[in-house]
Structures are given as C-alpha cells and as structure tokens.
Amino acid sequence: NGHIPESNIDVLIIGAGPSGLMAAAWMAHCGVKARVVDKRNTKVFCGQADGLQCRSLEIFDSLGFGDRAWKEANHMLEICMWNPGSDGVICRSDRIPDTIVGLSRFQQIVLQQGRIERFFLDNIKKYSKDTIKVERGVLPESLEIDVSKVEDDSAYPVTVKLRQLSEEEATPKQQITASKVNDGIFRSNLIVEDDEDDLIKKSQSRGGSSEIVHAKYVIGCDGARSWTRRALGFDLDGEATDFIWGVMDIIPITDFPDIRMRCAIHSAENGSLMVIPRENKLVRLYIQLKEVTPDASGRADRTKIAPELIFRSAQKIIAPYNLDYQYCDWWTAYQIGQRVAPKFEAHERVFLAGDAVHTHSPKAGQGMNVSMQDCFNLGWKVGLVAKGVAKRSILSSYQSERRRVAQDLIDFDHRFSRLFSGRPAKDVMDAEGVSMEEFKDAFEKGNMFASGLSVNYGPSTLIVKSGDAAEQGDGSKVAQSKATQITADAFAKRQGLATGIPIGMRFNSFKVLNQSDARPWHFQERLKADGRFRIILFAGNVLDAAQKARVDKFCEALDAPTNFLRAATPGGAPIDSVIEVLTIHSSKRTDTELLRDFPEILHPFSEQHGWDYNKVFVDDVSYHEGFGDAYVNYGVDKERGCVVIARPDQYVGWIGELEDFEEMQQYFEGCLVLRGTQATNGQTLAVR
Ligand code: FAD
Structure with missing residues (x-):
C-alpha cells in the first residue's frame, strides 16, 4: 500500500449528525486531536428532528450556544388533547403544561435539526481554533482493531480505511426528483438497502482516492443503518410494528383553534395526528x-407514499376543521419500530x-x-483518556450508563407510540380501543x-453509590474502584448531606451570587463543558469560628503538594486545569470578604491575572432577581455544608463531609492519572 497515505489521529468520528457533532464538540472543548467524516456532502437543511428537551438545552448552555437555540426556537408551553366526543366529533378534552413546572431553568422548544447542526459547527470551529472540520463525502471502507494493543495507552490500535466520494456520489437521492420540496425518505427507515457498498465500488472503479487512518479511538455516529455497527458485527434487537406515519412541515391554513399548541389528536376512526408548532x-x-x-415481508412500499396521500390523511383526522397549505418545507414517512444494540462498544476502543x-x-x-446525550456522556471520557x-x-461506564437509558427510551416509546397509534376506545367496554385516560396518564x-x-x-468508578454495578453487554460488571463501593447505609448518610443533589443525576440549578460582584448566576451556568471535574464546596457559615476551622483544614488538605488536586494537574498548568474548585457559602455576602474569609486555594492567584474572582459564590438575596435559596433547595445544612464532586458532564459523582478528604482522594485515584511527583504551579507558589 505504498501510495495510500497513512496518518495517526487521537479520535476519529464517523458521522456528523447531532451525535457525531456532540462528540466533536467535546474534542474541541477538551483540546483533543480529532477528525470527523460524513458520507453526505451537506448537513441537514430542513426537516428531521426538531424537539429539544430541557436537558439538551442545559447541555447546549454548558457548551456555549444555549442562547442561540433559545432565541431562534419556537417555545412550546401547552399540550392540548383532542379526542372524539360522544357524537364522534373531535373536541379538546384536556390541557397540560408542556414541560413539568420547576424542573429546569429551560422548557422544551422546537427548532429544526439543521440549525442545531449549524450551532454545533460554529462552536466546534471556535473551540478547536478551526482545526476540527467535518470532512464531507468521506466514508469508511474497512475497520480493524489490533486487539493486542487495546490496553496500551500510547497505541493507535484501530485502523480505518477512508474513501473520498465524488460530489455526485455524496448527494442523497430524493424520492420525487421533480419536486421542489425536500423529502427525507432517503434517511427514513422505510429504506432497507445500505448504499455504502455501492458508493465504495463506484469510487473504486473510477480510481477515487483513499487513505489509512490509525486512531486511538473511533466513535461511530453514523445513524440508524450504521456502517460502523455492522463492521463490529452487532445487530439491533427489537421489532417493527405495522404502524406507518407520515411527517410534513407546512405553513398551515386552517380554522383549527389549537394549531399553535402542541396537540395530540385521536380521531374516532381515521387515525391520529400530532401537531408541533414550529x-x-x-x-x-x-x-x-x-x-x-x-x-x-413486514415492509411498507415507500413508492406509494407521497405528500398528497399523507396530507389527505391529516385532513380526515382533523375534520370537521379545515386544513390546507400552500407551502411545504419537507416531508417524510417512517414505520414505527423499537430497536436497541446489544453492545455499545468493542474493546473500549470503538464506540457507537x-x-x-x-x-x-x-x-x-x-x-x-x-x-446527543450519548455523546455528551462519552465525549469527555474518550477525550480525557x-x-x-x-x-x-472510566470508559466502561459509557455502555453501562447509556445502554440503560436506551432501553428505557425503547420501553417508553413502545408504550407511547402504541397508545398514540391505537383507536380511541368508544366506552369502557371497548377492549380493543385505547383509553384516553390511560393515554393522558402516559x-x-x-x-x-x-x-x-x-x-x-x-x-461505577465515577458514581459513588450503593447497589449493584451495572452489567455490561457480555454479562460482566462495570468497573468500580475501592472508593466507589459503599453500603446502603453509608450511601443514605451521604445523600442526606445534600438531599436536593441526587448522586448519579445531573447537578440541579439554583441562583447564587458571585461573592465579589453580587451578580446572580444560575449555578449550573458555572459548570461549563470544558472537560474539568468540579469540587463544589458548600462552605456553610464561614463566619462561625468552628466552621471556618473546618473549611481551613479542608483547604489545607486540598492544597497539600502530594494530594490529588496537584497530582492531577500537569506540571506548569494552572491549578484549576483538571479539577476546578467552586465554593458556595451561606453567610451574609456583605459580612464576608473574599480575601479575608476564604483560603487562597478557593480563588487562586496568578502573577499575570491576580485573584480569581469567579470561584466563590454566596447563597444570598440579589438586588434584581430574588433569592435562589440554594442551601434549602439543595438540601444542605447552612452551618456545616458539605462537599460534592461533579463530573465534566455535570453528573453528581460523590458527596461527603468536609472531613472525608481521604475518600475524595480515592475517588480521583480511581478515575484520573495522578502524577507521583508534585505538579509545580509557578503561579500560586510565587505569592507564597
Ligand atoms: P443521524 O442524524 O442519522 O446522523 C448520522 C450521520 O452519519 C449522517 O450525517 C449520515 O450522513 C452519516 N453517515 C451515515 N452512514 C455513514 C457512513 N457509512 N460513513 C460516513 N457517514 C455516514 N429526534 C428528536 O430528538 N426530536 C424530534 O423531534 C425528532 N423528530 C424526528 C422526525 C423525523 C421525521 C425523523 C426521521 C427523526 C426524528 N428524530 C427526532 C430523530 C433524530 O433525527 C435522530 O434520532 C437523530 O438525528 C440521530 O442523530 P445521529 O447523529 O445519531 O444520527
């Protein structure tokens, strides 16, 4: 293979949809060398996914583009249920809030996938300083893992041959080529065939170029018909149903009163319709x-499906209301089914x-x-390793954490889509129909x-709680370090220190004030997705002498040259590069002083930039935005406080008392590479 170029890369991402772009964003934010390839020559411009959950918005915010999505999107506040009345005609039977009140600082919104991909691309460009770009019209041709090298940290054990497609080969075919409207049938599950082999053959026969890449890690984000998954030999387990649904993005002309609400409409005999205002x-x-x-064969004939047929069905369901349109942006159709892969990774080197x-x-x-959340879980782990x-x-926790979420998703969808696709029950004796009460409840x-x-x-090594470690796909248990195996009693005690910060869940957000400038912040805004672990010191009432002594002692241990904080920090790097310490105290802001009341390690000094004024916060009343009451909401004792470890993805890993320093030490020994020698921090040492 003398003339095929070869190169090494830390991380190769296959597929630049929402999940691949999330993985790439982490690489950009962690400063990891990565390449992203996608077989298509453009990103998505219209159609596809549009709903964004609260959690996705929190994640976008931690990456730095939550505001863009929030501003551009349509906000959905209410869901209306429409069901047949006693006369069989549809009527509004219920209204419920779209997002459970008080759950997050964000509510559910809708914006088309193409815009979200745009935000990602801009963010990746900025944080990678334009070094990570999506290479379009490129697809893998072969993938091999050198099993003898998988445990070697410095090795590049995954070899992938990549092939460059021509412009034409990389352009997806539309269902109705004469139409000006875009359809998404080429990405729909109504298409069974995989076109990769064809594309590769075409490229080979015209002498198209290829290259060999040796990667430390490969992340396969190549969608439902994933080539990477097939290369690893994994099949999806699950089943398809007989329910076929069409999707249209239109500007409707209608007298239906709730067209700007999210609606679930069950007609008596003509099927169901969901309305998503955009x-x-x-x-x-x-x-x-x-x-x-x-x-x-269990497959629908996709050639029979056209926008006219889909729209006629919609008109029947929504009757007696009129529904029409002049402009259609996009349409597609799909067959409902629920499937999940048995394994999400191979040798902890190739991930799906x-x-x-x-x-x-x-x-x-x-x-x-x-x-996206799969890769929000995976990206920092792969990046930091x-x-x-x-x-x-730490890599084994990806499959154990996300496979369970996938299974929950499949179960949820199974139940939900059957209730939605079923005919409404005529009365309680109608066993074949779906009870609308049950539907609302679900x-x-x-x-x-x-x-x-x-x-x-x-x-896992990353989450200290009691209970059985999750099983992996092969039946073995996920890794747990000594520090992370605790009894149910010990777990209950720890959780009792911060009842509003469940261990294993994402760090909830309440408003606190910056000690130095009194500005209110949602605390989650301080938990940026930059690859750093965080220690959140609830310092309690620092004006109490005994409590102050506890805080001082904790900080002394933190600052000691041999302890994890310095051992995790590479020589010469700022002390907060790998683990950042943030403080929230409960004394009155105006009675406390940053430099007087808080040890230096909580607001490190640099010769160039002075003290860090963005690390110490107070649970106090703001001038303009009320009182977050963070200690009460987090369920933390205002006098004694506690200590919390948050992972780079904001999930809570550990909670303990200020005296449980040794356990924190063990936590970080379990997941981080700690250097035996003292990391020098010239900046901090200079003032001593
Ligand atoms: P994809 O978005 O499928 O991205 C895969 C990428 O990999 C593509 O860019 C593809 O070109 C590329 N690729 C494929 N094969 C190869 C290969 N061999 N080599 C290189 N590149 C390859 N989700 C929601 O959350 N909310 C919604 O409201 C919603 N609505 C939807 C509506 C419709 C009609 C459809 C079809 C889906 C909807 N979804 C929704 C689902 C959502 O679109 C997908 O779950 C999401 O796009 C998955 O992201 P992904 O990155 O894993 O895969």
Missing part, C-alpha cells in the same frame, strides 16, 4: 397513515452512539436528544422522562 410559522404534522400497510444503537418512533421527540488525564477504566408520566432529567446513573 419556528417561522411552520407546523410539523405527524400523521398516521391508515391507507398504507406493510406487505408480507445515537441512532446507531437505538431507533424508535420520532413523535416523542427523543431521538436527537438521547443521541486520549489526553492522558483520565484512566482507561403522556404526563412520559413528560418527566421526555425532559431528559430523570436519568440516574448507577454505581
């Missing part, structure tokens, strides 16, 4: 197609994420969110799951 006057309709059914490992119906607006900051053993319960905020990770 940005720019668009409305997305999810329309059950009763006239199209799968053939004997997003639709590549779980597929389901799009109506609950979960796919893009859960797919590739950089030599974290231990390889919808309300589903709302918690659908917010993305119910995720609660099990015990």
Whole structure:
C-alpha cells in the first residue's frame, strides 16, 4: 500500500449528525486531536428532528450556544388533547403544561435539526481554533482493531480505511426528483438497502482516492443503518410494528383553534395526528397513515407514499376543521419500530452512539436528544483518556450508563407510540380501543422522562453509590474502584448531606451570587463543558469560628503538594486545569470578604491575572432577581455544608463531609492519572 497515505489521529468520528457533532464538540472543548467524516456532502437543511428537551438545552448552555437555540426556537408551553366526543366529533378534552413546572431553568422548544447542526459547527470551529472540520463525502471502507494493543495507552490500535466520494456520489437521492420540496425518505427507515457498498465500488472503479487512518479511538455516529455497527458485527434487537406515519412541515391554513399548541389528536376512526408548532410559522404534522400497510415481508412500499396521500390523511383526522397549505418545507414517512444494540462498544476502543444503537418512533421527540446525550456522556471520557488525564477504566461506564437509558427510551416509546397509534376506545367496554385516560396518564408520566432529567446513573468508578454495578453487554460488571463501593447505609448518610443533589443525576440549578460582584448566576451556568471535574464546596457559615476551622483544614488538605488536586494537574498548568474548585457559602455576602474569609486555594492567584474572582459564590438575596435559596433547595445544612464532586458532564459523582478528604482522594485515584511527583504551579507558589 505504498501510495495510500497513512496518518495517526487521537479520535476519529464517523458521522456528523447531532451525535457525531456532540462528540466533536467535546474534542474541541477538551483540546483533543480529532477528525470527523460524513458520507453526505451537506448537513441537514430542513426537516428531521426538531424537539429539544430541557436537558439538551442545559447541555447546549454548558457548551456555549444555549442562547442561540433559545432565541431562534419556537417555545412550546401547552399540550392540548383532542379526542372524539360522544357524537364522534373531535373536541379538546384536556390541557397540560408542556414541560413539568420547576424542573429546569429551560422548557422544551422546537427548532429544526439543521440549525442545531449549524450551532454545533460554529462552536466546534471556535473551540478547536478551526482545526476540527467535518470532512464531507468521506466514508469508511474497512475497520480493524489490533486487539493486542487495546490496553496500551500510547497505541493507535484501530485502523480505518477512508474513501473520498465524488460530489455526485455524496448527494442523497430524493424520492420525487421533480419536486421542489425536500423529502427525507432517503434517511427514513422505510429504506432497507445500505448504499455504502455501492458508493465504495463506484469510487473504486473510477480510481477515487483513499487513505489509512490509525486512531486511538473511533466513535461511530453514523445513524440508524450504521456502517460502523455492522463492521463490529452487532445487530439491533427489537421489532417493527405495522404502524406507518407520515411527517410534513407546512405553513398551515386552517380554522383549527389549537394549531399553535402542541396537540395530540385521536380521531374516532381515521387515525391520529400530532401537531408541533414550529419556528417561522411552520407546523410539523405527524400523521398516521391508515391507507398504507406493510406487505408480507413486514415492509411498507415507500413508492406509494407521497405528500398528497399523507396530507389527505391529516385532513380526515382533523375534520370537521379545515386544513390546507400552500407551502411545504419537507416531508417524510417512517414505520414505527423499537430497536436497541446489544453492545455499545468493542474493546473500549470503538464506540457507537445515537441512532446507531437505538431507533424508535420520532413523535416523542427523543431521538436527537438521547443521541446527543450519548455523546455528551462519552465525549469527555474518550477525550480525557486520549489526553492522558483520565484512566482507561472510566470508559466502561459509557455502555453501562447509556445502554440503560436506551432501553428505557425503547420501553417508553413502545408504550407511547402504541397508545398514540391505537383507536380511541368508544366506552369502557371497548377492549380493543385505547383509553384516553390511560393515554393522558402516559403522556404526563412520559413528560418527566421526555425532559431528559430523570436519568440516574448507577454505581461505577465515577458514581459513588450503593447497589449493584451495572452489567455490561457480555454479562460482566462495570468497573468500580475501592472508593466507589459503599453500603446502603453509608450511601443514605451521604445523600442526606445534600438531599436536593441526587448522586448519579445531573447537578440541579439554583441562583447564587458571585461573592465579589453580587451578580446572580444560575449555578449550573458555572459548570461549563470544558472537560474539568468540579469540587463544589458548600462552605456553610464561614463566619462561625468552628466552621471556618473546618473549611481551613479542608483547604489545607486540598492544597497539600502530594494530594490529588496537584497530582492531577500537569506540571506548569494552572491549578484549576483538571479539577476546578467552586465554593458556595451561606453567610451574609456583605459580612464576608473574599480575601479575608476564604483560603487562597478557593480563588487562586496568578502573577499575570491576580485573584480569581469567579470561584466563590454566596447563597444570598440579589438586588434584581430574588433569592435562589440554594442551601434549602439543595438540601444542605447552612452551618456545616458539605462537599460534592461533579463530573465534566455535570453528573453528581460523590458527596461527603468536609472531613472525608481521604475518600475524595480515592475517588480521583480511581478515575484520573495522578502524577507521583508534585505538579509545580509557578503561579500560586510565587505569592507564597
Ligand atoms: P443521524 O442524524 O442519522 O446522523 C448520522 C450521520 O452519519 C449522517 O450525517 C449520515 O450522513 C452519516 N453517515 C451515515 N452512514 C455513514 C457512513 N457509512 N460513513 C460516513 N457517514 C455516514 N429526534 C428528536 O430528538 N426530536 C424530534 O423531534 C425528532 N423528530 C424526528 C422526525 C423525523 C421525521 C425523523 C426521521 C427523526 C426524528 N428524530 C427526532 C430523530 C433524530 O433525527 C435522530 O434520532 C437523530 O438525528 C440521530 O442523530 P445521529 O447523529 O445519531 O444520527
């Protein structure tokens, strides 16, 4: 292979949809060398996913573009349920809030996937200083893992041959080529064939170029028909249903009163419709197609499906209201099914994420969110391990944490989509029909799951809680270090120190004030996605002498040359590069002084930049934005406080007393590469 170019890369990401871009964003934010390839020549411009959960917005905010999505999106505040009345005509039967009140500082919004991909691309460009770009029209041709090298931290054990496509080869075919309207059938699950082999052959026969890449890690984010998954030999487990749904993005002309609300409409006999009001006057309709059914092979004939047929179905469901349109932005159709992969990784060197490992119906607006969240879980782990900051053993937690979420998603979708596709029951004796009470109940319960905020990770090296470590795909248990194995009693005691900060869940947010300038912040805004672990010191009442002595002692241990904080920090790097310490105290802001009352390690000094004024916060009343009452809401004792470890993805890993320093030491020994020698921090030492 003398003339095929070869190169090394830390991380190769295959597929630049929402999950691949999330993985790339982490590499950019962690400063890891990465390449991203996608077989298509453009990103998505219209259609596809549009719903964004609260949790996805919190994540966007931690990456730095939550404001862009929030501003451009349509905000959905209410869900209206429409069901047949006693005369069989549809009427509004219920209204519920779209997002459970008080759950997050964000509510659910809708914006098309293409805009979200744009925000990611801009963010990746900025944080990678334009070094990570999506290479379009490029796809993998072969993938091999050198198993003898997988445990070697410095090795590049995954070899991938990449092939460059021509412009034409990389352009997806539209269903109706004469139409000006974009369709998404080429990405729909109504298409069974995989075009990779074809594309590769075409490129080979015209002498197209290829190259060989040796990667430390590969992340396969190549969607529902994932080539990477097939290369690893994993099949999706699950089943398809007979329900076929169409999707249209239109500007509707209608007398239906709730067209700007999210609606679930069950007609008596003509199927169901979901209305999703969108940005720019668009409305997305999810329309059950009763006239199209799968053939004997279980597959629907996609050539029969056209926008006219889909729209006629919508008109029947929404009757007696009129529905029409002049402008259609995009349409597609899909067959409902729920599938999940048995394994999410091979040798902890090749990982799969997003639709590549779980597929389901799009109506609950979960796919893009859960797919991005897979890579929000995985990206920092791979990034920190590739950089030599974290231990390889943390990688096993990806599959254990995310496979369970995928299974929950599949179960949720299974129940939800059957209730949605079923005919409404005529009365209580109608056993074949779906009870509308049950549907509403499922919808309300589903709302918690659908917010993305119910995720609660099990015990691992990264999450110190009691209970059985999660099983891996092969039946073995996920790695737990000594520090992370605790009894149920010990766990209850720890959780009792901060009842509002559940261990294993994402760090909840309440407002606190910056001690130095009195500005209110939602505390989560301080937990940026920059690859750093965080220690949150609830310092309690620092004006009490005994409590102050506890804080001083804690800080002395933190500052000691041999302890984890310095041992985790590379020589010469600022002391907060790997682990950042943030403080929230409960004394009155105006009675306390940053330099007088807080040890230096809580607001480190640099010769060039002076003290760090962004690390100490106070739970006090603000001038303009009320009182966050953070200690009460977090369930932390105002006098004694406690200490919390948050992972780089904001999930809570450990809670302890200020005296439990040794356990923190063990936590970080379990997951980070600690240098035996003292890391020099010229900046801090200079003032001593
Ligand atoms: P994809 O978005 O499929 O991205 C995969 C990428 O990999 C593509 O860019 C593709 O070109 C590339 N690729 C594929 N094969 C190769 C290869 N061999 N080599 C290189 N590159 C390759 N989700 C929501 O959260 N909310 C919604 O409201 C919602 N609505 C939806 C509506 C519809 C009609 C559909 C079809 C889906 C909807 N989804 C929704 C689901 C959502 O679109 C997907 O779950 C999400 O796009 C998955 O992201 P991904 O990055 O894993 O995969």
